[in-house]
Amino acid sequence: MKVDGKNIRPIFLDKDGKTIKIIDQRKLPHEFIITDLKTVDDAITAIKDMYVRGAPLIGVTSAYAVYLAAKNAPSELIELDYMVKECDRIKAARPTAVNLVWAVDRVLEKVRERSSLDSIVEITLKEAGIIAEEEAENCRKIGEHGLDLIGHISNEKKGQTVNVLTHCNAGWLACIEYGTATAPIYTAFDSGIDIHVWVDETRPLNQGARLTAWELGKHGIRHTVIADNTGGHLMQHGMVDIVIVGTDRTTHTGDVANKIGTYLKALAARDNHIPFYVALPSSTFDWKLKNGINEIPIEKRDPDEIMYVQGKYNDKTVEVLVPPIDSPAANYAFDVTPSRLVTGFITERGICGASEKEIRKLFPEK
Amino acid sequence: MKVDGKNIRPIFLDKDGKTIKIIDQRKLPHEFIITDLKTVDDAITAIKDMYVRGAPLIGVTSAYAVYLAAKNAPSELIELDYMVKECDRIKAARPTAVNLVWAVDRVLEKVRERSSLDSIVEITLKEAGIIAEEEAENCRKIGEHGLDLIGHISNEKKGQTVNVLTHCNAGWLACIEYGTATAPIYTAFDSGIDIHVWVDETRPLNQGARLTAWELGKHGIRHTVIADNTGGHLMQHGMVDIVIVGTDRTTHTGDVANKIGTYLKALAARDNHIPFYVALPSSTFDWKLKNGINEIPIEKRDPDEIMYVQGKYNDKTVEVLVPPIDSPAANYAFDVTPSRLVTGFITERGICGASEKEIRKLFPEK
Numbered sequence: 001m002k003v004d005g006k007n008i009r010p011i012f013l014d015k016d017g018k019t020i021k022i023i024d025q026r027k028l029p030h031e032f033i034i035t036d037l038k039t040v041d042d043a044i045t046a047i048k049d050m051y052v053r054g055a056p057l058i059g060v061t062s063a064y065a066v067y068l069a070a071k072n073a074p075s076e077l078i079e080l081d082y083m084v085k086e087c088d089r090i091k092a093a094r095p096t097a098v099n100l101v102w103a104v105d106r107v108l109e110k111v112r113e114r115s116s117l118d119s120i121v122e123i124t125l126k127e128a129g130i131i132a133e134e135e136a137e138n139c140r141k142i143g144e145h146g147l148d149l150i151g152h153i154s155n156e157k158k159g160q161t162v163n164v165l166t167h168c169n170a171g172w173l174a175c176i177e178y179g180t181a182t183a184p185i186y187t188a189f190d191s192g193i194d195i196h197v198w199v200d201e202t203r204p205l206n207q208g209a210r211l212t213a214w215e216l217g218k219h220g221i222r223h224t225v226i227a228d229n230t231g232g233h234l235m236q237h238g239m240v241d242i243v244i245v246g247t248d249r250t251t252h253t254g255d256v257a258n259k260i261g262t263y264l265k266a267l268a269a270r271d272n273h274i275p276f277y278v279a280l281p282s283s284t285f286d287w288k289l290k291n292g293i294n295e296i297p298i299e300k301r302d303p304d305e306i307m308y309v310q311g312k313y314n315d316k317t318v319e320v321l322v323p324p325i326d327s328p329a330a331n332y333a334f335d336v337t338p339s340r341l342v343t344g345f346i347t348e349r350g351i352c353g354a355s356e357k358e359i360r361k362l363f364p365e366k
Numbered sequence: 367m368k369v370d371g372k373n374i375r376p377i378f379l380d381k382d383g384k385t386i387k388i389i390d391q392r393k394l395p396h397e398f399i400i401t402d403l404k405t406v407d408d409a410i411t412a413i414k415d416m417y418v419r420g421a422p423l424i425g426v427t428s429a430y431a432v433y434l435a436a437k438n439a440p441s442e443l444i445e446l447d448y449m450v451k452e453c454d455r456i457k458a459a460r461p462t463a464v465n466l467v468w469a470v471d472r473v474l475e476k477v478r479e480r481s482s483l484d485s486i487v488e489i490t491l492k493e494a495g496i497i498a499e500e501e502a503e504n505c506r507k508i509g510e511h512g513l514d515l516i517g518h519i520s521n522e523k524k525g526q527t528v529n530v531l532t533h534c535n536a537g538w539l540a541c542i543e544y545g546t547a548t549a550p551i552y553t554a555f556d557s558g559i560d561i562h563v564w565v566d567e568t569r570p571l572n573q574g575a576r577l578t579a580w581e582l583g584k585h586g587i588r589h590t591v592i593a594d595n596t597g598g599h600l601m602q603h604g605m606v607d608i609v610i611v612g613t614d615r616t617t618h619t620g621d622v623a624n625k626i627g628t629y630l631k632a633l634a635a636r637d638n639h640i641p642f643y644v645a646l647p648s649s650t651f652d653w654k655l656k657n658g659i660n661e662i663p664i665e666k667r668d669p670d671e672i673m674y675v676q677g678k679y680n681d682k683t684v685e686v687l688v689p690p691i692d693s694p695a696a697n698y699a700f701d702v703t704p705s706r707l708v709t710g711f712i713t714e715r716g717i718c719g720a721s722e723k724e725i726r727k728l729f730p731e732k
């Protein structure tokens with residue numbers, strides 16, 4: 001997508017055909033920094049410390065991390081055992097993201113399948129690139145399918161502004177192009193629909209205020225940043241037409257793990273008869289787990305992410321301490337929205353209801 | 367209540383018997399500042415810019431503001447017309463707080479009833495003091511009644527920790543002593559019950575993280591600061607036994623206006639069968655309005671409260687910009703939780719259910 005008129009992706013292969021570059025998203029929107037990933041440890045740090053975040057981008061980054069493992073192997077004759085161990089390290093970087101494991105395993109599978117003459121470095125680089133292109137294409141298709149939903153609301157409102165509420169950043173910064181939750185928004189905007197987005201700031205890391213607002217602003221889409229507490233009030237007063245969020249992992253029974261607070265918005269949407277959609281590429285479905293609330297492990301992150309808020313002060317990006325220094329804080333990163341609160345899923349294959357039966361109908365091969 | 371071993375209230379008459387002093391709550395917890403209210407304009411600023419906040423404290427401050435009007439009257443012969451006009455100015459300081467109007471009218475009534483020999487300055491000062499004492503006593507009683515609820519949970523859990531979730535600051539800083547939502551917590555703690563409090567940070571102004579955490583810490587009560595997004599997840603996993611919040615205005619039909627985000631917690635409590643209580647002195651009941659969602663005016667505050675977050679940096683209290691500077695923000699300060707989501711009210715007279723019938727049973731004179 002475009003930043004100041006220039007096309008860019010959140011992760012890309014440099015012109016030299018070897019170096020992996022990422023947008024370091026930690027200091028956005030006030031500083032725009034591109035950085036290199038040179039080693040597996042660089043990639044793990046980038047995933048763990050959220051230089052990159054969002055399910056699809058974590059998947060692509062971890063795929064490129066497998067390439068970095070091969071590239072930096074201790075001997076030219078790369079052993080499968082070494083690759084498996086490096087892949088295990090990568091897979092442990094963040095527990096909730098199902099795409100991480102999925103992408104690493106997919107690249108590793110290509111390594112296992114190779115003929116003896118193939119270069120593991122080339123195989124892994126190629127496969128990571130294919131995954132990136134697939135994610136971009138999936139998001140484009142999610143946008144196409146989501147456009148139907150938003151177009152329908154726009155028609156019902158006779159062209160009046162369609163108000164979308166979104167939580168966290170499931171935008172192109174979290175993906176490769178278009179985003180997941182934002183794909184229908186970009187596609188609707190580009191096709192001339194009058195659209196406005198309520199952007200949940202998304203504490204503790206403020207991905208909504210920092211990233212989604214930045215993305216939408218760069219694209220010229222009308223939006224308003226709100227405290228996470230606000231959505232219920234807006235829904236009570238008819239100021240939200242549809243909620244669209246992303247997901248880090250969704251069970252094939254329809255339970256949705258997403259950024260902490262998503263569940264509260266789903267409850268409010270249900271209470272006010274507002275459609276609540278989850279946009280995801282099918283790689284985010286977990287085909288094993290059945291009960292999201294009991295079975296999806298929820299990452300507990302550093303309490304300092306609650307204690308300190310990052311922002312711009314005197315032209316620098318700094319962190320300020322909010323609570324008393326001696327107050328404990330707890331930082332649960334995700335919650336699970338049960339399928340009963342989800343109106344439907346917007347996937348690259350189309351839209352389906354939030355039940356095992358409906359999901360399997362769209363993905364009969366699973 | 368105690369701060370570093372010294373008894374203090376958030377508003378008090380100085381030893382000289384003339385000067386009104388307040389804790390300027392804006393820079394807490396990192397700076398503890400006491401400031402004078404000398405004029406009506408000082409008091410209006412203190413209310414509007416939230417040097418003082420919380421329904422009971424706003425009531426007491428506005429009562430003292432009527433005294434300040436009298437004290438600073440342009441002539442010794444104070445005209446009723448002048449007092450009425452000053453009172454109208456005070457009442458306009460914040461639209462949602464019903465206590466503000468209630469307290470001003472009560473002091474003004476004493477002025478109207480005076481005999482010609484009475485000093486308006488003395489009458490208003492005396493009445494404001496009486497209101498302050500009544501609020502303190504009300505909160506003490508709210509604590510006593512709330513103790514029954516918490517004690518019951520503690521017994522059911524066989525003495526295991528009782529986990530309370532609260533939103534915003536309805537603590538002694540918002541009242542005069544004990545607080546409203548915190549009164550049962552302080553009383554339970556003081557009577558030896560094992561209690562732990564989940565403190566919603568309460569964006570945008572972080573009254574939970576800044577004030578409730580500070581209060582509880584000073585009293586030695588175990589607590590954990592969480593992002594506002596977290597409560598639903600905690601409730602899903604049995605980590606909350608009871609929710610207790612305050613209110614800025616509650617209709618006599620049981621609809622609760624409180625800090626934005628309260629409604630979302632009430633939805634989550636209902637979804638997880640967790641009792642949701644609202645603690646309030648009866649002065650916070652609105653005996654006229656019937657439908658809270660449609661009738662209670664919701665204050666829209668400065669968007670900069672969303673854009674900038676206050677905290678400590680390099681030993682100074684500063685504000686940092688979070689979203690892109692050119693992103694719009696909206697700042698709705700309150701929402702309304704419909705009575706159907708409220709388990710009950712904890713008042714100075716006792717506990718009642720959230721319906722007009724139950725409320726009137728407790729206040730038959732209304």
